[in-house]
Amino acid sequence: MSIENLQGGEPAESASVREDASFAEILSNFEQQHADGPGAETVTGTVVAIGPEALLIDVGRKIEGSLPLSKWRETEDREPQTGMTVNVSVGPRNEEGYYTLSRIRVERPKDWTGLQAAFAEKRTIVGTVVEQVKGGFRVDVGVRAFMPASRSGVREMDEMPALVGQEVECRISKLDVDKEDVVVDRRVVLEELDAQRRERAFEALREGAVIRGRVRTVMDFGAFLDLGGVDGLLHVADMAYSRIANAADVVKPGDELEVKILKVDPASRKISLGLKQLSEDPWSVAGRTFHTGDRVSGTVSRLADFGAFVELLPGVDGLIHLSELSWNKRVRKPGDLLKIGDRVEAVILQVNAAERRISLGYKQALGDPWDQVPERFPVGSTVEGPITNLAQFGAFVELGEGIEGMIHISDVTNEKRIDHPREKLAKGQVVRAVVLEIDRDRRRLRLGLKQLEPTTVDHYISEHRPGDTVSGRLVDIQGNRARVELGEGVIATCRLQATLENKSSSVSESKPPSDVSTLSAMLAARWKGKGGEAGTVAKPAARTGEVRSFRIAHLDPANKVIELELAS
Numbered sequence: 001m002s003i004e005n006l007q008g009g010e011p012a013e014s015a016s017v018r019e020d021a022s023f024a025e026i027l028s029n030f031e032q033q034h035a036d037g038p039g040a041e042t043v044t045g046t047v048v049a050i051g052p053e054a055l056l057i058d059v060g061r062k063i064e065g066s067l068p069l070s071k072w073r074e075t076e077d078r079e080p081q082t083g084m085t086v087n088v089s090v091g092p093r094n095e096e097g098y099y100t101l102s103r104i105r106v107e108r109p110k111d112w113t114g115l116q117a118a119f120a121e122k123r124t125i126v127g128t129v130v131e132q133v134k135g136g137f138r139v140d141v142g143v144r145a146f147m148p149a150s151r152s153g154v155r156e157m158d159e160m161p162a163l164v165g166q167e168v169e170c171r172i173s174k175l176d177v178d179k180e181d182v183v184v185d186r187r188v189v190l191e192e193l194d195a196q197r198r199e200r201a202f203e204a205l206r207e208g209a210v211i212r213g214r215v216r217t218v219m220d221f222g223a224f225l226d227l228g229g230v231d232g233l234l235h236v237a238d239m240a241y242s243r244i245a246n247a248a249d250v251v252k253p254g255d256e257l258e259v260k261i262l263k264v265d266p267a268s269r270k271i272s273l274g275l276k277q278l279s280e281d282p283w284s285v286a287g288r289t290f291h292t293g294d295r296v297s298g299t300v301s302r303l304a305d306f307g308a309f310v311e312l313l314p315g316v317d318g319l320i321h322l323s324e325l326s327w328n329k330r331v332r333k334p335g336d337l338l339k340i341g342d343r344v345e346a347v348i349l350q351v352n353a354a355e356r357r358i359s360l361g362y363k364q365a366l367g368d369p370w371d372q373v374p375e376r377f378p379v380g381s382t383v384e385g386p387i388t389n390l391a392q393f394g395a396f397v398e399l400g401e402g403i404e405g406m407i408h409i410s411d412v413t414n415e416k417r418i419d420h421p422r423e424k425l426a427k428g429q430v431v432r433a434v435v436l437e438i439d440r441d442r443r444r445l446r447l448g449l450k451q452l453e454p455t456t457v458d459h460y461i462s463e464h465r466p467g468d469t470v471s472g473r474l475v476d477i478q479g480n481r482a483r484v485e486l487g488e489g490v491i492a493t494c495r496l497q498a499t500l501e502n503k504s505s506s507v508s509e510s511k512p513p514s515d516v517s518t519l520s521a522m523l524a525a526r527w528k529g530k531g532g533e534a535g536t537v538a539k540p541a542a543r544t545g546e547v548r549s550f551r552i553a554h555l556d557p558a559n560k561v562i563e564l565e566l567a568s
Contacts, residue, residue: 044169044193045101047084055080057101059090060197060228065099065482072103084166109142112177117170124189129163137163139170145182158350180492192480194229201229205264205271210278223251225259225273232271234259238276241315243301250275282315287353289313289453295365300342310360319359320346327363327370327402327443336544337362369401370443377403377435377445384432387425393518395421397431397447404445406524407433411448414455424449456489457560468552469567474544482542484550484564492562493564495548496542542566 005381023403045057048064055067067088072080091100108450109115109125127141136148137160147170154160174183205227213232215226220234234257236247244250251257263272267341290296298318307321325331325338338344350357375385383405388539389396394408412424425431433447464470472492473485480496542548550568554564 016099029483043090043197044085045088047080047082047086050080050082051449056098056332057086057088057288059088059099061099063098065090065101066094066096067101067103071101075301076103078165083162084547086167087169111142115142115182116174116177119175122171124171125170125184126167126534127184129165132160132164132390139168140182141170141172141182141184143180143182145184146507147174147184147186151185151187153187181450198229201227202264202269202271205230205261207264209261210258211261212256212258213273215251215257218248218251218253220246220248222247222275223535225257230269230271232259232261232273234273234275238262238273238277241279242311243274276315282313283353283356286313286316286358287351290348290351290358292350293346294348295345296348296360297343297345299338300338300344303334303338303340307331308338308362310346312358318346318348318359318360320344320360320362322491323362323413324349324359324363327366327368329402339340355444369403370440373440373445374438377405377438379435379438381435382432383435383447384430387427387429387431390421390425390427390564392420394426397433401443405433405435405447406444407431407447407449411436411446411450414450414453456487457491458557460487460490461555461557461560461562464552466555470552470564471547472564473547474542477542486562489563492550492564494564494566497566 020542034377043059045059045065048058049056049229055069055072057067058066059065060409062350065088069080073370075436086103088101088103091102094100098113107120115125117123125141127145129137129147130144132138133146135321136146136150137152139145139147149160151173152160152163154163168186169189170184170186171188173185173188174181176182177554186312198305198561208541211227213227215223216226218235222233222239224231225234234247234251236244236250239247239250247385254493259273259276260277261271263270265271296312296318298312298425299312300308301317302309305322308320308325309317309319320338322331322334322336325334331337344362346360346362348358349361349364352358377399382385383397383399385397385399385405387395388398388404392409394406395412397405397407399405407421407425409421410416412418412421418424431449432452433449434451434452435445436448437444439446470486472486472494474482474494475485476483477496482494482496484492486492550564551567552562553565554561554563
């Protein structure tokens with residue numbers, strides 16, 4: 001089609017078309033000139049404003065339509081009024097942004113023959129509401145007809161008087177020529193128009209599109225939105241990324257919302273809508289924001305048997321597993337330590353944004369008390385605390401700040417062999433014990449009770465002083481050191497003196513003394529055990545098993561050490 005044809009068949013020169021006119025402008029002119037054509041949409045609108053040159057009519061869209069007053073007067077003898085309903089055909093938008101409207105020309109029967117034809121063919125006719133009567137209205141359709149209130153299309157009683165004087169489209173539901181009885185139905189026409197409008201609106205919907213709707217009804221599970229003739233469901237799960245208990249907490253009837261069409265089901269004619277989908281998924285934010293090892297804070301949102309959920313961002317919850325609540329306490333359920341609404345700090349152990357999972361550690365944020373155990377409880381130190389639990393193999397002692405020590409059954413007492421720790425200990429009993437071993441990797445602290453009980457060595461040391469002469473039996477000799485048993489269970493150590501041999505023993509028998517007097521002197525010296533010119537004579541050598549006299553050289557009660565030396 002040429003530009004001349006689009007412009008109504010006039011030559012381009014006579015129409016004064018600018019050379020730089022765009023195709024869009026030409027097409028817009030064409031659409032405006034053909035707005036009354038078969039492609040125009042027919043709707044029932046409401047007059048909302050009356051201007052000096054045009055009427056503004058609400059046609060059920062985001063933007064009103066504009067009907068020139070001249071078009072109104074071509075078909076109407078009465079003056080327009082705000083609130084009147086009129087049937088119009090909707091064309092393209094004009095330069096001011098309003099939809100271009102034109103009046104619908106509907107047949108008005110002129111006689112009974114026309115009424116009979118309209119009744120037989122179920123055609124829509126035009127009539128004027130003359131007055132409100134009992135049970136309905138009188139309508140002029142060329143003859144006087146009755147329209148029941150239930151078929152007027154007016155739902156509220158207080159709105160019925162406004163219908164008087166309006167031109168309405170209706171359909172003849174009963175015709176008795178003999179009795180001149182005519183009954184008309186406006187509601188069926190409105191329902192058909194509404195169904196057509198809904199069908200057009202439904203067909204125009206596309207999944208993924210963003211549209212505007214008005215909240216019509218709010219239920220616990222979601223809200224129904226009017227999308228311009230069709231309803232869509234905004235489920236509570238699609239209102240926000242955070243957990244919402246009731247849809248009424250987010251929306252209320254009358255709210256206008258921009259929503260995204262998630263799904264359109266032509267078979268069931270159901271439309272699923274989403275509100276949260278218009279904002280960025282918080283898990284995408286979480287994937288960029290949180291990293292393993294980060295220290296974060298949040299609010300406990302809910303508790304489960306296996307752990308506590310903490311809201312870090314709206315729609316992003318991290319899980320503190322039961323095992324990550326305490327280093328040493330046996331937590332049976334999260335409620336033992338936390339409650340909903342608590343503000344807590346935690347350490348991120350793992351982030352998996354793709355699976356929408358964040359693992360948190362509560363105990364890690366508190367600090368590992370085992371980091372200070374070697375300094376607080378060194379091996380050999382004495383500790384004190386209550387017994388928290390008794391088992392067949394030993395007893396557990398609470399040392400504070402989540403640190404527990406274990407007393408093995410073999411370290412409970414020196415008195416006798418016991419079958420169970422309960423023979424000597426009770427739960428809740430406060431005991432003093434010695435730290436025997438620290439296993440940092442396995443988080444074990446071994447304690448001993450019997451190590452604090454007085455022994456025979458303790459009694460022996462308490463009854464003697466350095467310098468005392470005591471008797472003992474040599475039980476083991478290694479070089480110049482020996483172990484000496486001073487009594488049952490009392491072992492001391494002794495440094496032995498080197499055995500001195502006579503210097504003359506090294507003299508060969510082949511070299512006898514030079515004279516008798518020298519030999520006599522040597523023999524006398526050996527007999528008396530005194531030093532002489534030939535040297536000294538050593539004490540008899542110590543032998544294992546013999547009993548000797550010793551002098552106490554040193555006593556160490558703390559380490560239970562006794563040091564001896566041979567008595568002269």
